[in-house]
Amino acid sequence: GQNIDQPTEMTATEGAIVQINCTYQTSGFNGLFWYQQHAGEAPTFLSYNVLDGLEEKGRFSSFLSRSKGYSYLLLKELQMKDSASYLCAVRDSNTDKLIFGTGTRLQVFP
Amino acid sequence: DAGITQSPRHKVTETGTPVTLRCHQTENHRYMYWYRQDPGHGLRLIHYSYGVKDTDKGEVSDGYSVSRSKTEDFLLTLESATSSQTSVYFCAISEFKNSGNTIYFGEGSWLTVV
Numbered sequence: 009g010q011n012i013d014q015p016t017e018m019t020a021t022e023g024a025i026v027q028i029n030c031t032y033q034t035s036g037f038n039g040l041f042w043y044q045q046h047a048g049e050a051p052t053f054l055s056y057n058v059l060d061g062l063e064e065k066g067r068f069s070s071f072l073s074r075s076k077g078y079s080y081l082l083l084k085e086l087q088m089k090d091s092a093s094y095l096c097a098v099r100d101s102n103t104d105k106l107i108f109g110t111g112t113r114l115q116v117f118p
Numbered sequence: 119d120a121g122i123t124q125s126p127r128h129k130v131t132e133t134g135t136p137v138t139l140r141c142h143q144t145e146n147h148r149y150m151y152w153y154r155q156d157p158g159h160g161l162r163l164i165h166y167s168y169g170v171k172d173t174d175k176g177e178v179s180d181g182y183s184v185s186r187s188k189t190e191d192f193l194l195t196l197e198s199a200t201s202s203q204t205s206v207y208f209c210a211i212s213e214f215k216n217s218g219n220t221i222y223f224g225e226g227s228w229l230t231v232v
Contacts, residue, residue, distance in 0.1 A: 050223040108160030
């Protein structure tokens with residue numbers, strides 16, 4: 009079967025670091041994506057991992073372990089504008105389709 | 119900005135009426151998608167297209183049809199709207215970059231069926 013799990017909600021303080029985890033089970037794997045979605049807006053692409061390891065892009069980093077079916081998104085130096093939902097998605101290599109998790113709603117407090 | 123516009127952005131309709139949502143793209147992308155997003159569910163694929171007049175079903179296609187007569191336009195039709203189709207609908211395109219085949223979304227269409 010196909011399943012993607014991520015926490016429903018998280019809170020953090022401005023200036024801090026937060027890690028959002030994502031675990032997945034799919035019949036085939038061909039990449040993991042993270043999207044950011046502010047309330048009432050469309051998801052926007054953040055990062056892509058297909059090989060194991062850490063991909064860094066400014067304040068955001070994404071990590072992948074294919075053997076563990078695990079990824080995390082790391083947000084550093086949190087800002088109020090980082091309050092949003094973060095969606096984990098896996099591309100199934102058998103269907104070439106993206107399977108989305110239900111998203112993690114992050115609230116950043118002053 | 120992936121050059122995607124959706125219309126209408128907001129619509130309220132009555133149960134049993136047909137509804138068509140339009141997705142327009144300006145960058146000649148071959149692949150286009152329609153997703154719906156509901157609380158407690160991830161984004162779910164309704165239908166997709168891999169070229170003019172080439173479409174296929176996604177995981178939640180019942181009650182929906184699509185058409186693509188031109189590269190730039192992908193239409194989603196609810197034949198007879200039901201309250202369960204109240205949702206946010208996102209059109210998307212895929213573009214192959216260094217980040218692989220990445221999906222980019224339009225602004226969304228909020229549909230309420232009363």
